[in-house]
Amino acid sequence: MSVISTEQLTKSFGGVKAIKELDIIIREGACTALLGPNGAGKTTTLNMLAGLSKPTSGKVRFLEKDGGDHRGHIGYLPQYPTFYGWMSGIEYVSYLGELSGLPKKDAVRKGKELLSLVGLEKDMKKKTAGYSGGMKQRLGIAQALIHDPKLVILDEPVSALDPHGRREVLELMREMKKKTTILFSTHVLHDAEEISDDIYIMKEGKVIAEGSLVELQKKYQQPAVHIETEKNLNEWSENLLTAEWIRNAEIKEKAVTLTVSDLHQARVAILNDPAFHLLQPVRFEIVKTSLEDLFMQVTKS
């Protein structure tokens, strides 16, 4: 069952499409990463899912129903959260609990529970101005959970943190995902790989790869052959590109990486090709492309 999904979701700013006909499904109980370089459209998508901004066209479906106001069921941590530095952690979280409709006593009790969950039990009476980056993100996560949301949306929760803060927040998310559906954005592949079940890779407002972490790793960990030669291999590789076992070729003047469907066939065909030997090969290496290679290609341009 999906907690939230989109159908042809589109957002334009001044006639320019920032999000283009997006179809995504967030499975109940899963931790989903929206992964993409800066400007890919992650924040714009999350804002529409959270009900904070309206799509130009397309639909957001919450619990498989169209329309309606689902904002009360979503916990949201923005990319740049702001806190009242003069408030303590517990004052801040219980204040937001009251704003979401809890009676004061319940808001304080719930606030204390959540601050313990996020590891701020000892610091809950300190002013938030004195909190570290990691502590502030954890406080932000506590406030996002105060009304028992069905879905927690975290926009780049670890990007601005030092390695220590990053570890704190990733560990907390790992705990949270046992009980809550999480959707978070990141531009760091490693963060997505570390804690997510499902991944959507976005580029220029579109999803360019999607699947479970295992599916994506399998799909992009393809066999490849890397060749380097003394002579320019453009002409040879142009002929070669018609071979049915080639999936992709990245050619430089004297080097080519061929992603192949059948490693054995590729090896036999290349090594038995007289034209290949005339190029004076200096290197013939079997390698694997990975999800990281795909993501590097996406982020490079």
Ligand SMILES: Nc1ncnc2c1ncn2[C@@H]1O[C@H](COP(=O)(O)OP(=O)(O)OP(=O)(O)O)[C@@H](O)[C@H]1O
């Ligand atoms: N309010 C706005 N007005 C005009 N253009 C906008 C607005 N908000 C976003 N954009 C544009 O939409 C595109 C997607 O931006 P968005 O912030 O969603 O990307 P992102 O993937 O979250 O990037 P980042 O990691 O840098 O936050 C960008 O080209 C951005 O300039």
